[in-house]
Amino acid sequence: MPSKYRSPVMDRRSFVKIVTASLGSMMAAIVGLPVIQYFISPALGKTGSDDWISLGSLDNFPFDLPTLFNFNITQVNGWERSSMSYGAFVLRKEGQDPIVFSDVCTHLSCRVNWDEENKEFHCPCHNAFFDANGEVVSGPPPRPLDQYEIRLDGDQLFIHLTEG
Amino acid sequence: MAENVFSWLDERLGLKAIYDTILDRKVPKVNWWFTLGSASLFLGLMQGITGMLLSVYYVPTPDHAYDSITFIMTGVQFGWLIRGIHHWGASLLILTAFIHMLRVFFYGAYKYPREFTWITGVGLLISALGMGFTGYLLPWNQRSYWATTVGSEIAGTVPWVGDFILRTLRGGTNLSALTLSRFFSLHIWIFPAIILATVGTHLYLVIRLGISHIPDKDS
Numbered sequence: 001m002p003s004k005y006r007s008p009v010m011d012r013r014s015f016v017k018i019v020t021a022s023l024g025s026m027m028a029a030i031v032g033l034p035v036i037q038y039f040i041s042p043a044l045g046k047t048g049s050d051d052w053i054s055l056g057s058l059d060n061f062p063f064d065l066p067t068l069f070n071f072n073i074t075q076v077n078g079w080e081r082s083s084m085s086y087g088a089f090v091l092r093k094e095g096q097d098p099i100v101f102s103d104v105c106t107h108l109s110c111r112v113n114w115d116e117e118n119k120e121f122h123c124p125c126h127n128a129f130f131d132a133n134g135e136v137v138s139g140p141p142p143r144p145l146d147q148y149e150i151r152l153d154g155d156q157l158f159i160h161l162t163e164g
Numbered sequence: 165m166a167e168n169v170f171s172w173l174d175e176r177l178g179l180k181a182i183y184d185t186i187l188d189r190k191v192p193k194v195n196w197w198f199t200l201g202s203a204s205l206f207l208g209l210m211q212g213i214t215g216m217l218l219s220v221y222y223v224p225t226p227d228h229a230y231d232s233i234t235f236i237m238t239g240v241q242f243g244w245l246i247r248g249i250h251h252w253g254a255s256l257l258i259l260t261a262f263i264h265m266l267r268v269f270f271y272g273a274y275k276y277p278r279e280f281t282w283i284t285g286v287g288l289l290i291s292a293l294g295m296g297f298t299g300y301l302l303p304w305n306q307r308s309y310w311a312t313t314v315g316s317e318i319a320g321t322v323p324w325v326g327d328f329i330l331r332t333l334r335g336g337t338n339l340s341a342l343t344l345s346r347f348f349s350l351h352i353w354i355f356p357a358i359i360l361a362t363v364g365t366h367l368y369l370v371i372r373l374g375i376s377h378i379p380d381k382d383s
Contacts, residue, residue, distance in 0.1 A: 031213075031249075034242035038217060041241035078221070078239065079231035 042078065049073055053086075055157040058098065061090045066114045066121070066132060068103065073161070087111060088148060088159060089121070091132065100148040100159050101134050107141040121145065185371060192377035197271075200264035201370070207257040208363070211295075214250040215352065222302070224348035226341050229304035254296060261289055272383075273376045281369040284362050291359045298351040304344060312347070313339055 007015075053071055061067045066089040073084050087103035101121075103111045110125035120137060121130040128139030135144050148159035174180050221240060223232045236243035265285060268274055274282035301312045316339070320330030335342030 034245055035217060037241040038243060038246055039220065042239075045239075079228065079235040 049075065049161055049163050051161050052151065052158045053161050055088070055090065055100075055159060058092065058152075058155045058157050061092050061098065061157075063092050063094055064132075065116070066091045066101070068114065086161070089114060089145075090157070097152065098150060098157060099134075100150050100157075102146040102148060104146065105141060106136075106143050106145060107139070112145070189371060189374065191375055194375070194378065197263075197267040198375065200260050200267060204257060204260045204264055205363070205367075207253050207260060208359070210249060210253050211257060212356070214246050214253065217246045218250060219352065224302065224345050226304060226344060229302065229344060233303050254299060258292055258296060261292055265289060271376070272379055275376075278369070278373055278376065281366060281373065284366040284369065287362050288359060288366060291355050291362065295351060295355050295359070298347040298355065301344060301347045302351065309339065312343065316343075 010018075051073070053073075055061075055069050055071075061069075069088045069090055071086050071088075073086065074081055075084055076082075089101040089103055090098055091101065092098045105112050105123040105125065105128055107123065107126055107128055110123050112121040112123045112128075112130065114120075115122045119132055121132075121134070122128070123130075123139065123141070126140050128141045129137040130141070130145050131137050133144075134147065148161070151158040151160070170179070218236065221232055221236050221243070223229060233247070236247055268282065268285070297312075297315060301308045316330050316333045319333055320326040322329055331337060333343070334340070335346050
């Protein structure tokens with residue numbers, strides 16, 4: 001090639017390399033950034049619920065015995081309608097408003113059971129124990145059992161389910 | 165710093181030798197028709213990447229396939245883009261691969277010692293058509309359902325073994341959940357594995373033998 005066509009700055013090879021690398025990076029970014037959105041967008045969507053759930057008459061729940069109430073909520077996850085199951089322990093005491101515990105262990109979200117013999121909630125996953133008031137007796141949970149906000153309408157009991 | 169890291173790696177991995185062999189190899193004077201192999205490779209890689217991404221949401225069962233694709237198109241951000249690239253890239257890949265084949269044919273580039281490269285190329289074209297045939301069913305809409313009905317029916321017209329082929333394709337007498345799941349398996353595992361191995365052989369041969377020059381008056 002005659003020298004008058006030669007660039008003083010770079011040779012042909014380095015020019016081609018730089019152009020290839022920058023075009024390649026641009027194309028990778030144009031495809032790559034939407035991919036991140038593609039992955040995380042379902043995580044950002046609101047699937048939560050904010051409902052008052054009726055637990056029926058207070059008379060269904062005996063005094064001083066945490067009693068499990070199961071209920072299902074239908075949610076749409078992606079393309080599927082699925083029924084999510086929840087459990088709530090209702091504890092009534094004479095002359096006091098009832099307390100309603102979530103049955104979700106505060107450690108890693110297994111479900112706790114009421115052990116009537118020892119008067120304790122027991123989580124089988126990592127051997128956690130809570131007393132009848134939901135306080136941690138032993139095991140790994142970082143805090144007492146969560147309580148639902150309640151509302152009394154005559155003798156009808158409602159709990160406030162918020163999620164997401 | 166970067167240079168030190170590179171030379172440390174190069175000394176152990178021989179990166180420069182790989183680069184020289186693959187990208188700095190000697191080629192005769194060629195024209196734009198010679199870019200179609202690389203174009204097909206690039207499109208194939210894009211199909212692989214977008215396909216993996218689609219499998220994040222797609223479910224190959226009759227009760228969820230259509231809904232999961234509707235969700236990809238409307239419920240996931242940029243889902244339309246990922247599926248669009250996969251959809252249009254599929255047709256474009258067949259086109260580039262086919263024109264690539266015509267170039268090799270008309271320039272006589274399939275001749276000695278490159279016959280086996282041609283044979284692997286034929287295998288790749290057939291596998292790509294297999295990918296197209298199996299992928300077409302996956303949306304599980306009316307078009308895919310009837311296209312597969314007709315396609316497997318055509319395979320069923322083969323003398324003597326036709327009925328066997330038809331049943332094997334469908335996983336039974338009828339188009340069913342079994343058909344969908346076996347087409348899915350072929351589409352994401354079996355054909356890709358075959359294609360990966362064959363592309364490897366194809367590229368190895370291109371690099372080992374070099375590419376032939378455009379025929380001149382003497383040849």
